[in-house]
Amino acid sequence: MSAQSTDVPPAKIVYSRYDSAQEPTQLETIRSLISSDLSEPYSIYVYRYFLYQWGNLCYMASDGDQIIGVVVSKLEEHRGGVMRGYIAMLAVKEQYRSQGIATKLVRMAIDAMIVGDADEVALETEITNTAAIKLYERLGFLRSKRLHRYYLNGSSAFRLLLPLKSQGIHDCNHDEDECGHEHEHEHDHEHDHGHGRECGGHDHEHGHSHSH
Numbered sequence: 001m002s003a004q005s006t007d008v009p010p011a012k013i014v015y016s017r018y019d020s021a022q023e024p025t026q027l028e029t030i031r032s033l034i035s036s037d038l039s040e041p042y043s044i045y046v047y048r049y050f051l052y053q054w055g056n057l058c059y060m061a062s063d064g065d066q067i068i069g070v071v072v073s074k075l076e077e078h079r080g081g082v083m084r085g086y087i088a089m090l091a092v093k094e095q096y097r098s099q100g101i102a103t104k105l106v107r108m109a110i111d112a113m114i115v116g117d118a119d120e121v122a123l124e125t126e127i128t129n130t131a132a133i134k135l136y137e138r139l140g141f142l143r144s145k146r147l148h149r150y151y152l153n154g155s156s157a158f159r160l161l162l163p164l165k166s167q168g169i170h171d172c173n174h175d176e177d178e179c180g181h182e183h184e185h186e187h188d189h190e191h192d193h194g195h196g197r198e199c200g201g202h203d204h205e206h207g208h209s210h211s212h
Contacts, residue, residue, distance in 0.1 A: 018058035029067045034091045050074055050088055059108040061101050068093040071105040075116050085113035085121035121162040126155050136160050
């Protein structure tokens with residue numbers, strides 16, 4: 001990303017948790033922000049799937065009354081009784097990138113997952129998305145496995161895991177193609193819209209991550 005996109009002072013940014021009472025305005029803004037870099041925009045139901053159940057794991061960055069960054073996550077029991085957090089969507093407006101906003105949002109989501117007794121946090125990213133991989137590895141994520149032709153465009157992915165408890169990364173057997181798919185796209189430069197088709201064929205874990 002060009003240097004001109006770093007001209008917004010970070011001190012102006014205010015971080016807050018998603019407020020379901022503000023859904024009429026916040027949901028559409030979040031959807032627009034995340035969809036701006038998607039070739040196949042998600043249905044409104046994908047957003048509601050996350051926000052209705054895990055609104056407490058959605059955090060926003062705002063400049064005045066404008067939402068300029070968002071992370072959408074979930075936390076639920078995984079195979080083997082593991083409490084797994086999942087970074088589903090992460091997006092920062094282009095002119096606000098390179099200021100650590102994406103990192104701050106992810107950290108806030110992880111902190112909330114820890115409060116919820118998460119054992120680990122997972123996500124997927126394209127193997128060519130070095131910027132996003134670096135962002136997550138700086139936060140302690142480790143490469144768990146390579147997923148061949150994981151995305152609809154034929155690209156492969158890395159599954160990244162952040163172990164939060166002493167047992168470390170669990171055996172990858174409980175990761176493998178849950179009910180067929182669990183996609184989370186990550187594209188460079190602080191935009192993370194995780195794609196994940198969970199059991200039942202619904203596109204519920206879509207996420208891309210751009211980290212400029």
